[in-house]
Amino acid sequence: MEQALLKINHLHKTYGDQVILKDFNLEVNKGEVVVIIGPSGCGKSTLLRCINALEDIQGGEVLLDNEPVRKENKNISKMRQKIGMVFQSYDLFPHKTILENILLAPLKVQKRNRAEAEKEALELLTKVGLADRRDDYPRQLSGGQKQRVAIVRALCMHPEILLLDEITAALDPEMVREVLEVVLSLARAGSTMLIVTHEMAFAKAIADRILFLDNGEIVEESNQPKDFFKQPVTDRAKAFLKTFDYE
Amino acid sequence: MDWDTMISYLPLYKDALLLTLKTGWQGVLLAFMIGVLCAVITHLKVPVLRQITGIYIELFRNTPLLVQLFFLYFALPKIGIRISAQLCGSLGLGLLGGAYMTETFRSGLENIAPIQSASAQSLGMNGLQTFRYVILPQAVSSSVPGLLANVIFLLKETSVFSTISLMDLMFTAKDLIGMYAKTIECLTLLVIFYLIMLLPVSILGSIIERRLRHAEFGN
């Protein structure tokens, strides 16, 4: 039996009186693409932030390679380097060029050799079709281009798992595709990913496993995404999927 | 208008301008340093120091420079602290300016979206690295317009130095009026010299501000 790469045990998260995640459990294997869907406020974005220890948690644990990811731990920086994260938007550093954005953490945090890191960054930029924009500033790029850069920035740290938090939610429809193509190619190359999205067609295409979250718990889970979208089992999932249809 | 008199006054005004500039810039520099220090203390919520900073800011923002200077120059000697008029001027200006600069930097720091530090952290940066490479550079550049407005404000406030017998522009003008009663000439020169001192800063300010607006940061 393969050991899970990411393990979340009994995670409990509250904001004051409000319970966001209750006794949440999840395992993600290496090379697996898990997609999380659910209504807004269901706790899916908070879940990703908890995995990266960007949020305080009230109970439970997050393990990566059997090592805990905790805000208070000394090795938190090391652990976060293993977890790549891309946010909804506005997370590129506006005062740095595209290349500087990508290189900042490899050079300052991982203390890598500049020539080597730069070579890798350019290769990755070429893959997403943005090598010629290396010296531009984020404001000169479109939303879709910025998100592709954000993905490259996360990849350049060689993460073991990638967390994508509604990365196309703030984009114009015509830009959604160029970003999702990049994510699809990563999936084909065997990256481990945990994806929160509202793009149902994309979820269907990319997911090895799909989780439907509501009120801070997993309501339905399926290893057959196509079946899930065709015939969800639970009423809540049915109701949710129905909101995407116009009849 | 008596042109010959005006020309004969020029060297006196020039000396006064130099003294004003020297004291003024020393004060601005001090204000800048105090401002950065206090803003960082407030932003990082350093215990105790943060409360002291808060009291300092409220005290100096809510009292006139003139009163602050009178206190430094006339009152402190009574408890054994004696400082020269020039030092008093720089110090007073620095303390007043520091309170304003702190507010400017602080709002610069606060205006940075929380997602910026979240994404720096998710790349594995620690608190210090996040602050140094991501937060601070953005805060400083977004504070530039406010900073320049403060500089103009502070250099303007130097006119108050005359009241503690510092021979600045204002003092020179008052002195000459008192001695020779050439009121119009003295006041005209006074206005001209303040323009010489502040117009370049003001023009520089609007150029930089326009630049910044064009090169607007943010996604």
Added chain:
Amino acid sequence: MPNLGIDVLFKGTNFLRLLEGLWVAVRISLISVAISIALGLVMGMLMTSKNKILKMILRLYLEIVRIMPQMVLLFVVYFGTTRVFGWNLSAEYSAIIVFSFWGVAEMGDLVRGALISIPKIQYESAQALGMTQPMTYLYVILPQAVRRLIPLSINLITRMIKTTSLVMMIGIVEVLKVAQQIIEANRRTSPNAVFGVFAVVFLLYFLICWPISKLAGYLEKRWA
């Protein structure tokens, strides 16, 4: 503990005189603020007009006010204009003229800032609903602009009060001048009075300005 000379304030009517001096300062600022707000509203609207020449003139006026120290303006008006035009202007009127000249420009710029900060879509959607221009301003734009303006204009009041300390330089007997007089009168009996009295003046200014700026800060946060 050395005698810091605060006791001289309790001799005779000294403290009362100090408060009277403070009132002179506050009175000058309140009158100037009232004038500044009234004319500043007009100036702000004019600054958003499309007339290039008008805009340039107003801009120039604002820049002059920004650059010239208030003390210089006080001297120019009180000593300069009386000499040039030969009129008789009391020190207090001069102060009000200078502070209003300064305040109208600052207020105008605040009003301009508040007006242009209202998104264009607000004007357009009001017009799309069939409102005329005056209606648009009255019901849609001004109510939004005023919320932004009130905290900033309250701040202007504290700036004015602080700046009134300068009017002693043109011979107005306000709080600082009274303080000097008290210190002078008690020089022999209480040489340390300079410490105590200036400390009290410092505190008085603080006690007036601090609550006002707190209020401004509170409103700014609440209406943000």
